[in-house]
Amino acid sequence: MKIEIKNLTKIYPRGKKKALNGVNIEIGQGIFGLIGRNGAGKTTLMRIVATIMDATDGEIYFDGKELKANKDEFRSSLGYLPQSTKLMPRMNIVEFLDYVCILKGIKNKTERKEKIANAIETVGLVGEEKKRLGKYSGGMLRRAGIAQALIGDPKVLIIDEPTTGLDPEERLYFLNLLSKIAMERTIIFSTHITADIEHLCNNICVLEQGEVKYLGEKGAFINRVEGKLYEHTGTPFEEEQLRKDTVVTSVAYVDGKPKIRYVAEAPVFEHSVPVAPTLEDSYIFALGGVKR
Amino acid sequence: MLFLRSLWKNKYYLVLATALMVVVSRVWEASPLIAALPEKGFIDYTELFVPFLLILPISFLLYDNFEIELALTCGVKTVKLMLYKFFSVLLYTLIPMGMLVVFYKYTEFTPNSQTKIRIPIVIPDDYKVYMAVSAFVTILFFASLFLLVRVATKNCYAPVGLGILVYTIFNTLNTNIHSGYEDIRKCLFDPFLSNYFLGDEVPVNYYKVGPLWTYNRILFLGLALVMLVVTYVLLRREKLHQGFND
Numbered sequence: 257m258k259i260e261i262k263n264l265t266k267i268y269p270r271g272k273k274k275a276l277n278g279v280n281i282e283i284g285q286g287i288f289g290l291i292g293r294n295g296a297g298k299t300t301l302m303r304i305v306a307t308i309m310d311a312t313d314g315e316i317y318f319d320g321k322e323l324k325a326n327k328d329e330f331r332s333s334l335g336y337l338p339q340s341t342k343l344m345p346r347m348n349i350v351e352f353l354d355y356v357c358i359l360k361g362i363k364n365k366t367e368r369k370e371k372i373a374n375a376i377e378t379v380g381l382v383g384e385e386k387k388r389l390g391k392y393s394g395g396m397l398r399r400a401g402i403a404q405a406l407i408g409d410p411k412v413l414i415i416d417e418p419t420t421g422l423d424p425e426e427r428l429y430f431l432n433l434l435s436k437i438a439m440e441r442t443i444i445f446s447t448h449i450t451a452d453i454e455h456l457c458n459n460i461c462v463l464e465q466g467e468v469k470y471l472g473e474k475g476a477f478i479n480r481v482e483g484k485l486y487e488h489t490g491t492p493f494e495e496e497q498l499r500k501d502t503v504v505t506s507v508a509y510v511d512g513k514p515k516i517r518y519v520a521e522a523p524v525f526e527h528s529v530p531v532a533p534t535l536e537d538s539y540i541f542a543l544g545g546v547k548r
Numbered sequence: 549m550l551f552l553r554s555l556w557k558n559k560y561y562l563v564l565a566t567a568l569m570v571v572v573s574r575v576w577e578a579s580p581l582i583a584a585l586p587e588k589g590f591i592d593y594t595e596l597f598v599p600f601l602l603i604l605p606i607s608f609l610l611y612d613n614f615e616i617e618l619a620l621t622c623g624v625k626t627v628k629l630m631l632y633k634f635f636s637v638l639l640y641t642l643i644p645m646g647m648l649v650v651f652y653k654y655t656e657f658t659p660n661s662q663t664k665i666r667i668p669i670v671i672p673d674d675y676k677v678y679m680a681v682s683a684f685v686t687i688l689f690f691a692s693l694f695l696l697v698r699v700a701t702k703n704c705y706a707p708v709g710l711g712i713l714v715y716t717i718f719n720t721l722n723t724n725i726h727s728g729y730e731d732i733r734k735c736l737f738d739p740f741l742s743n744y745f746l747g748d749e750v751p752v753n754y755y756k757v758g759p760l761w762t763y764n765r766i767l768f769l770g771l772a773l774v775m776l777v778v779t780y781v782l783l784r785r786e787k788l789h790q791g792f793n794d
Contacts, residue, residue: 336621359622
């Protein structure tokens with residue numbers, strides 16, 4: 257499914273700033289990564305696309321149809337995993353998925369059972385059916401969330417910051433699961449962890465203060481700082497100078513000395529070494545440099 | 549399907565509501581909700597206790613923001629989700645009420661305390677119809693009040709607090725008037741006492757103010773309907789989904 261977001265603006269009733277300001281994005285099949293700081297507008301954008309919230313201005317189209325006028329049709333092809341990690345703690349996964357089936361209008365009990373069993377198997381929660389969701393680990397809860405999103409075989413999945421708070425093993429398992437279910441689907445995936453995007457997405461959008469800072473291929477995004485990124489191990493004084501004159505993408509203190517990565521047209525100090533950029537370098541560069 | 553599921557999920561509330569109603573209407577002697585006369589007893593607890601029984605579950609309906617969002621993305625509107633839940637709770641409140649109507653009709657009521665204040669109250673000849681209408685309006689009034697507060701404040705604790713406040717005011721004013729207290733300013737909130745406003749003089753006998761009490765109910769009915777409309781508009785605008793913070 258193709259999703260077009262045109263000139264989308266959101267102002268909260270009591271908000272002074274625009275949560276989204278004239279956002280234009282085109283999303284095709286595959287996993288689309290939405291990256292930005294906390295408060296950049298990712299969740300707002302996802303909630304609007306998920307039809308939970310209305311935009312102040314702008315339109316969204318899916319396969320050429322206007323979303324606002326065809327909400328029900330879009331919802332029938334939608335799976336959504338919100339940022340909330342609580343789900344329904346007093347239910348076990350079978351009860352939870354059964355409720356989702358009912359919400360999605362699946363009346364036949366045999367059909368519900370079949371769909372629930374398939375979803376549980378897909379997300380690898382077989383054997384955990386009797387445990388209450390409140391007793392699940394963070395990773396298991398995210399998988400249960402994906403299971404509910406998969407009910408009804410949706411063409412679009414919207415997944416809001418699913419890897420926050422997961423340990424590395426759970427995170428990798430979850431990302432692999434996402435790549436497995438991405439075939440023939442459009443997945444919009446938001447995160448503030450660049451490694452997640454590096455692992456999963458080809459097309460990305462960087463949001464900052466409600467505005468699109470970058471939209472396009474991940475490779476091209478990284479290449480924006482190709483040949484301009486240097487690493488320098490120096491003194492705190494030099495760090496200050498680099499912060500003033502260049503865009504610093506990271507600072508790590510090693511043996512008491514600052515190891516600084518910075519973007520500049522030419523090396524500022526003689527012994528600065530050119531290095532290959534990562535997605536994180538490009539991302540921090542797009543945001544205007546690392547904070548103190 | 550959703551309604552049936554809601555009925556099944558809330559089944560324990562039926563037992564709880566029945567038990568509480570029996571206790572309050574027959575056993576809880578110290579409560580001002582209990583009166584010596586059989587009809588009065590029923591009227592009184594439907595005035596205050598039944599709405600109060602509805603308050604808690606209604607207040608906590610839609611507690612879960614995740615559930616609301618999930619339902620929306622599945623194509624189930626918040627108003628629909630709320631109504632399914634509300635009606636199951638309402639039904640489970642009305643069933644024990646009906647049982648107690650039968651109970652009062654066919655069993656002799658023996659007041660368990662002769663010292664308790666006896667309040668003569670409006671009991672017209674067709675008091676059963678009157679009672680049912682009165683109870684319905686009161687329930688509707690309270691239910692809409694709490695739904696509105698719940699939705700407007702995006703908080704499930706506010707209506708509970710308001711419930712306790714309203715209950716306290718009712719209770720205090722009732723006690724005051726039963727003791728012969730006649731300060732008209734304090735009668736504002738009380739459906740019984742606002743009779744004073746509608747009559748030319750302070751009535752000596754409540755039996756005489758039946759029609760006035762009915763006018764009072766019309767006022768409450770109007771307020772309830774207005775609040776329901778406002779609640780509906782708020783829900784339609786999906787204000788609720790911007791976070792409950794509770």
